[in-house]
Amino acid sequence: MGVQCEIAAKAGMIIQRVVLNSRPGKNGVPVAENFRLEQSTMPDTVQEGQVRVRTLYLSVDPYMRCRMNEDTGSDYLLPWQLSEVADGGGIGVVEESKHNNFAKGDIVTSFNWPWQTVAILDGSLLQKVVPQLVNGRLSYFLGAAGLTGLTALLGIREKGHVTAGANQTMVVSGAAGACGSLAGQIGHLEGCSRVVGIAGTDEKCSILVSEMGFDAAINYKKGNVAQQLRELCPGGVDVYFDNVGGDISDTVISQMNQNSHIILCGQISQYNKDVPYPPPLPPDTEKIQKERNITRERFLVLNYMDKQEATVLQLCQWIQEGKLKVRETVVEGLANIGGKLLQHFLKTSSATIAEAICQFRFLFFIIRLKIMF
Template identity: 65%
Template sequence: MRSPVISVALLVLTRGSQVSYVQKKRKNTKALESMKVKRVVLASRPGNDGEPATENFRLEETDLTEELMDGQVMTKTLYISVDPYLRCRMNEDSGADYIQSWKISKVLDSGGIGVVEQSRHGHIKPGDIVTSFNWPWQTKCVLEGNTLTKLDPSLVDGNLSHFLGAVGLTGLTAFLGVKEKGHVIPGANQTMVVSGAAGACGSLAGQIGRFLGCSRVVGICGTDEKCSLLTSDFGFDAALNYKEKGLADKLRECCPEGVDVYFDNVGGEISDVVISQMTKNSHIVLCGQISQYNKDVPYPPPLHPQTEANLKERNITRERFMVLNYADQHEMAIQQLSQWLKAGKLKVKETVVHGIENTAGAFVSMMKGGNIGKQIVQISGY
């Protein structure tokens, strides 16, 4: 999969882009006692067209014997985020200049949260909760303090994992995606369809579409259980299981006046069906294409000729969405998401597995739709 659509929105919560694992010795160092830590490394690549498997990952135990130098902190990892875009990092070429491929036999990284245990950084102290977009899949880490951002637990009522979801990367993607690319007009009687609707981003996007003014919201997902949750817990008007026959007919019944806004998380045949029922001058929020991530195709993936014709004939907008392009709105968006969350208006679901040894399994399951809401790995307790 080349040049994936991912949203690097967590950059609003993270100062710096890379974790430094090897540092030259400097003066004024404080030796850390040697300790055993567990980490996950990339054992092999699935290939550009292959499905990831747990065998592509390896759990190791190693000694943490680095020295804590000026500017560094030692952290205990609390939570790790596993997300669809990480599939592209498993290839030798990630397909995008803003994310790096994982290296064979090197510790993996993604969004993460930890608590500081020791610090030689002027503005970070023991007990602080910190986050990074490049958090190592390791039980304890020595990190450069200037790559971390301190978090305010009150923004999420103490539910720290929400900083990796509803009030982090995922929430910013959903909110700003709908706001900037959905062109929702309150009172315009618009119908919104969300694919991957029971996932981390889709479950939020549907709710936010309603908050911003859509009169009808319909979700598409992969199980009857998820469909039930969308209507009972997330406030969708209807939900369709794409694995059942007759998706096009059922979608037409749910959206008799057509689709005005489509929040696309999956691409492929599902999106072909939705786009065929979109109205003139309607809008696609091109957020993700998870059905295409195991295929070595250009990005955005080529569309079916009829789908391409529908876009042109009906003047449907379909532009890739990058949250990084809306950095001036990040602070506002985080505050709004926090307000909705604390007021109980924004409903959040998480699929949580426990233990670093289950991180690879959580990622593989998420890629196959095994999660409801945000997939989180809890590495240790706070």
């Protein structure tokens, strides 16, 4: 999910920003009032080693639900502070630079981009990107050619144990979401002979098959998921790309083969609950996992940043070749990144930020903020 922002900095550097207004609580459902759009001022002097950037896109992702809590439950995620600007993945254009690696006009990205229209950032936190690698679709650097794509591809390569020609079947839950829609396609590209997705509407299932190349898809809100899995995966499941956890995952694990592998990407069905990560499996499911020697190891893409450059280049190559299909939903305006966007999710599907990617549309959401001349 993301944001394209464009409001020019005027004299005195008056900017707009989104701050955390209140916390939903560990077991609470986020509401629009948890965020606040406000006007603020920013220093107009760029110091040595700094870069002033105008925000083009911001990414809103499931892990951010954890950052709304005072205790994120993770040692690598810092909580957002009340009345302070939120941050996450972002991309923008350099307006002024006093860092040797960047010049005016460069397109740059960071995992720690503040949710504001213009920002002065430490140049060491930024990476320069090449728009041509994604055919000029800059938002892809926050999705298919960014952290989302890295998670899908590295997750499959590091934890999936996919071997070309081994006739493996992969199941992807949250398949119409950011990672899921990419993971299914990458599963085929890496050598799986069959990929089955699980999503929440007939429309999503249809697109997964007709556009994303999945062999089949299951609407978990219709019919018996276990029975459909048996029919669509007659040889059992060898690789499970798990985005959701909960009952869906228990059902998939019950049909996994001996010595198979779970790629533990996310557990979005559990993010509004005060449980450890990864959440423990129910006793019956845990028994199956142990008896069948099914691997289920925590996967954190940040542990593989030494492979980032090569992996991004691979993703970009697949995008350019048309082998990796990308869908985006664009929402305009910084005011929509927090309250209004979240409110829309809640009205649409009783989803939270953590569930929004899978429940609403494909990939991540982009909020575009247009410059007013």
